Amino acid sequence: MLPAAQENSDGVIAGASRALLLACVVAFRAAAQEAGDVRLETGYARVDQKGFRPADAALVAVFWRKPTDRFTLLTSGNLTYARDSLAAAQGVAAFVFPWASREHLRTDVGAAGATFSLHSAGRGGNGNGFLRQHYVADLWGAWGGTAFGLSSRSGNRSQSYAVDIGAWTRWRAIFASASLSRQNSDDFQLLYASGGLSTSGAPTYEFEDWQVVASARRGPHELTGSWTRRHSVAGTDFRAEAVAVAGTLQLSDRLAFLASAGRQLADPVRGLPQADIITASLRLSLGPKPLPVMERATIAEAFLQSEPGGGVELIVRVAAVDSIAVQVAGDFSEWKPVFLEREGDYWVARVALPPGKYHVGVRANLGPWRAPRNLARVRDDFGGESGLIVVP
Amino acid sequence: MNMHRRVLTLVALVLASVSAARAQARGPAVLPIADAKARVAVEREIARAEARGLPTQPLIAKAMEGVAKQAPGEQIEAAVASMAKRLEQARTLLAPSTSAAELASGAEALRAGVPAAMLKQVRAAWPVERSVVMPLDVLTELVARKIPAKHALEQITALMRRGATPSQIASLGQAVQADVASGLEPDAALEVRARGVMSLLPSPASVAAGAPRGSGKQ
Numbered sequence: 001m002l003p004a005a006q007e008n009s010d011g012v013i014a015g016a017s018r019a020l021l022l023a024c025v026v027a028f029r030a031a032a033q034e035a036g037d038v039r040l041e042t043g044y045a046r047v048d049q050k051g052f053r054p055a056d057a058a059l060v061a062v063f064w065r066k067p068t069d070r071f072t073l074l075t076s077g078n079l080t081y082a083r084d085s086l087a088a089a090q091g092v093a094a095f096v097f098p099w100a101s102r103e104h105l106r107t108d109v110g111a112a113g114a115t116f117s118l119h120s121a122g123r124g125g126n127g128n129g130f131l132r133q134h135y136v137a138d139l140w141g142a143w144g145g146t147a148f149g150l151s152s153r154s155g156n157r158s159q160s161y162a163v164d165i166g167a168w169t170r171w172r173a174i175f176a177s178a179s180l181s182r183q184n185s186d187d188f189q190l191l192y193a194s195g196g197l198s199t200s201g202a203p204t205y206e207f208e209d210w211q212v213v214a215s216a217r218r219g220p221h222e223l224t225g226s227w228t229r230r231h232s233v234a235g236t237d238f239r240a241e242a243v244a245v246a247g248t249l250q251l252s253d254r255l256a257f258l259a260s261a262g263r264q265l266a267d268p269v270r271g272l273p274q275a276d277i278i279t280a281s282l283r284l285s286l287g288p289k290p291l292p293v294m295e296r297a298t299i300a301e302a303f304l305q306s307e308p309g310g311g312v313e314l315i316v317r318v319a320a321v322d323s324i325a326v327q328v329a330g331d332f333s334e335w336k337p338v339f340l341e342r343e344g345d346y347w348v349a350r351v352a353l354p355p356g357k358y359h360v361g362v363r364a365n366l367g368p369w370r371a372p373r374n375l376a377r378v379r380d381d382f383g384g385e386s387g388l389i390v391v392p
Numbered sequence: 393m394n395m396h397r398r399v400l401t402l403v404a405l406v407l408a409s410v411s412a413a414r415a416q417a418r419g420p421a422v423l424p425i426a427d428a429k430a431r432v433a434v435e436r437e438i439a440r441a442e443a444r445g446l447p448t449q450p451l452i453a454k455a456m457e458g459v460a461k462q463a464p465g466e467q468i469e470a471a472v473a474s475m476a477k478r479l480e481q482a483r484t485l486l487a488p489s490t491s492a493a494e495l496a497s498g499a500e501a502l503r504a505g506v507p508a509a510m511l512k513q514v515r516a517a518w519p520v521e522r523s524v525v526m527p528l529d530v531l532t533e534l535v536a537r538k539i540p541a542k543h544a545l546e547q548i549t550a551l552m553r554r555g556a557t558p559s560q561i562a563s564l565g566q567a568v569q570a571d572v573a574s575g576l577e578p579d580a581a582l583e584v585r586a587r588g589v590m591s592l593l594p595s596p597a598s599v600a601a602g603a604p605r606g607s608g609k610q
Binding site: 329369378391 | 453454456457458459460461463467468470471474475497500503504525526529530532533534536537558559562563565566569572
């Protein structure tokens with residue numbers, strides 16, 4: 001590539017990255033005004049890269065989550081800074097679209113931009129995008145996705161793409177997933193910074209990763225461990241294994257302590273080099289009381305059982321951990337919330353309904369009211385939804 | 393313990409319904425909307441609706457739903473005003489029916505996205521003296537399940553003309569729900585289930601000859 005064109009492409013990537021970061025800042029300001037789900041995180045990181053002195057860095061991050069009737073917007077911006085050796089800023093915007101007509105399907109799509117200055121892998125920027133399709137059942141799910149990234153590093157432009165497939169399952173409070181991904185890139189500077197060497201004359205290199213992740217959740221607390229095995233498929237002779245653990249301890253409604261330790265393998269799509277990283281940070285949640293993470297499909301189900309004397313018994317069942325509070329409300333209770341009771345692995349409520357039409361909502365930990373997943377859903381005039389039941 | 397909780401829940405529901413009945417008798421002055429300005433506006437809206445001969449219970453229920461969902465006062469006010477408008481529209485579309493239940497069902501159908509003209513078609517499918525509450529409710533449920541409104545209307549009005557009872561129409565909605573829960577496409581479930589109900593009904597000729605199997609008013 002000609003130097004002028006190279007500079008131009010560097011400028012485009014850096015410009016796009018800055019634009020995305022700016023969009024994130026604007027989004028956070030808007031979020032603060034709307035008192036959405038905003039989280040601020042600050043802490044410490046120790047970054048150790050092969051061939052370099054370990055660097056002590058400061059972390060600052062902001063997350064904003066905005067659910068709407070049709071999608072959830074997730075944005076984040078983060079800054080990692082270590083004097084004289086490492087500085088990186090990243091902005092991410094992602095949309096999560098549940099399929100209204102196919103309850104089990106969900107599509108995630110997003111883009112991210114970053115600028116960085118790394119003593120190991122040069123100065124520059126990265127822009128990337130991803131698309132991932134999920135199938136979400138009650139206790140298991142699967143996904144397939146693809147991602148594409150452009151990096152500019154000390155004047156050299158590179159491109160990378162990745163495809164991945166995976167599946168997860170949940171048993172009580174344990175969540176486990178296994179995935180396979182392939183990553184192809186011509187970002188050789190990143191490969192060298194990660195301890196790899198290229199095969200002579202190869203225009204690109206390719207990795208194959210197998211990853212297993214297991215996490216245990218109890219209410220808002222979470223402990224996750226991951227193991228990744230990487231081997232090269234083309235362009236390099238590289239093998240690596242990575243183990244990482246991360247935990248979240250919710251200290252109060254709004255304050256959480258987060259810690260992680262382990263190896264981050266090089267990520268060509270996002271332009272990140274391999275490093276051993278230890279972090280410790282505090283997270284402050286603003287806006288509404290934070291909810292435990294639950295897949296939409298596990299929120300609630302409703303069943304109707306005919307009663308001998310007419311009408312039905314409505315049974316609302318929620319598959320969720322026992323450390324949360326679940327309520328049901330509707331026309332039948334004048335919208336006064338009724339607590340569900342624990343029955344085995346489920347939260348359950350039983351309500352006798354005479355013939356007629358009813359709206360039903362379920363919520364966890366005082367969060368937004370949701371329609372049980374298998375009922376017809378109608379908008380509720382308050383930015384949410386209700387389930388609709390017609391009893392003969 | 394479980395039984396004890398269920399009894400308590402039942403008692404709470406009974407008390408809630410008694411208190412709602414009292415509230416209805418006393419009018420909307422007891423609405424627990426924290427924002428005083430919004431509360432006055434909602435009460436005024438309900439009083440206006442009452443003066444126009446519209447049912448007030450759906451408006452009170454909508455306000456209560458907003459309170460339970462901790463919606464801002466102005467949102468509750470807008471939701472109640474919007475519901476009043478839909479009740480008014482439903483009254484025009486379902487004329488000469490004026491029962492509170494039919495207007496509430498019509499308003500709900502409009503909210504769920506049923507085109508206004510379809511309310512007229514549902515009303516026209518049965519004699520005026522028969523309530524169309526159940527056909528409207530099932531139509532609303534089917535449309536909320538993303539079944540094209542035209543298709544849902546065709547099936548329901550066909551059943552109505554063939555003399556289906558309200559309970560047969562309601563069971564259609566329930567059967568579709570069960571099919572969808574087990575993975576069938578809503579559209580396909582409606583097609584199959586409507587045919588099933590249709591097979592239980594007398595032929596069009598016998599309906600035309602004045603021998604409906606429908607049990608009459610709901």
